Amino acid sequence: MAVKYKSIDDWIKRYLKEEEPRSKSLIVSVFGDSIAPCASGVWLGELIELMEPFDVNERLVRTSSFRLIEEGWLESIRDGRRSRYALTSLGKRRFAHAYRRIYTPPPSNWDGRWTLVMLTKAGVGAPERSELRKELEWEGFGMIAPGIFVHPSADVRMLAEILDQLELRERTMVLSVADLSELSARPIAELASECWNLESVALEYREFLKRFEPATGLLTSKQASPEICFVVQTLLIHSFRRVSLHDPRLPDSVLPADWPGHAAYEVCREIYRSTFPGAQEFVVTKLSEVSEQPELSRDVLARFGGFAPV
Structure with a gap:
């Protein structure tokens, strides 16, 4: 039975209660999706403010940031009694890898090789x-x-x-x-189910759709605040990242006919395009080093097929 939501606020509260996203993973999503396109780093106090809408308290922000430093994602720069966090070169490479797969459409055309x-x-x-x-x-x-x-x-x-x-x-x-059809008893494509756990990935995509399809209607029913846009966009990318990084991104001719990954990408793109302007506005107000309208890179503006900045 489909869950009925009164508002987008109700949807957010239910998501946070049922999914219980880990604070460290949320910080990774916020850094990669929202902070990195606008600024080279963030002060600890600013990061704490950005995480407040997710009910992540100061202690969890500090602990999670310390663990991300240990794992090589972030580096900490001290300035007196204040700490500033920035992505390491390894962290930047990890983000480039992960977000390239998130923001670009699944492959469709294939030459058979x-x-x-x-x-x-x-x-x-x-x-x-x-x-x-x-x-x-x-x-x-x-x-x-x-x-x-x-x-x-x-x-x-x-x-x-x-x-x-x-x-x-x-x-x-x-x-x-390429397959030699005259000699090959089984084309490589038929080995897809043996080489990749497509059933598990498909299940994750269906769960994503079940969770986020209701949000599309709630966002269009009224004008969402910049903070709401930021929260929804972060939860969106946080969830889609978890699924898409398990997806081998095979072309259509190798995938099952009812592959749900394409529908999930379309839902993600629709929500992202509607939330990005407001989310960017919210983030800019929290980052002290950013101008009122930062110049976004070509890669950022090309996310999900491209859209105009604020």
Whole structure:
């Protein structure tokens, strides 16, 4: 039975109560989606104010920020008794990776060729194999056999960064291949269910739609305040990020016919476009180093197909 909401405020309260988002993960979403496009960093007091609408208190902000520093996401710069937080170079790379997958549409056209990554037998130890597998699976690659990974629409630039980072470029073969229909008993596409856990991802997308489709009507029924826009947009990206980072982003011809990822992306785009101006207005009022109308990068303005700034 569908849940009935009285207002967007009611929707927010129910989301926070039922989902109980972790403060550290919310801070990551706020940093990547709202702070990074406007400013190089944020004072602790400003971050505390930004997290208040999510019922995240000062103690949790301090604790979560400290953990993000330990994990390499943030760095802290002291100025007297005040602390300023900024993304590390590693944090920036992580955001570039994650948000590229969130804001860009799923691949549709495909030439039928696969990117194949193969480890050589010699010179690659178990720890290196394990690390490469983790990084490639994070990029959406599936493993069709031990040491052999495949993806139909791989980001070659990102793949090169991974191999260079792990110092495996000289010990790895990267091929562009296609099925030989005359000889192949099973096309690679038929292995999709074995290489990728598509059922689990589809379930997550359906849960996302169940949660956020009601918000679309509530946002259009009345003019939401800048703070409401900021909260909804943050919860939106927080939830969509969790799903999309598990999505291997396969082309339509490899996916099941009823794939819910496309509908989820459209809902996310619709809500984001309606909340972005107000959310940006709210964030700008909280960040002391930002002008009234910061100049946003081309990448930010191209999110979800592009939209005009405030």
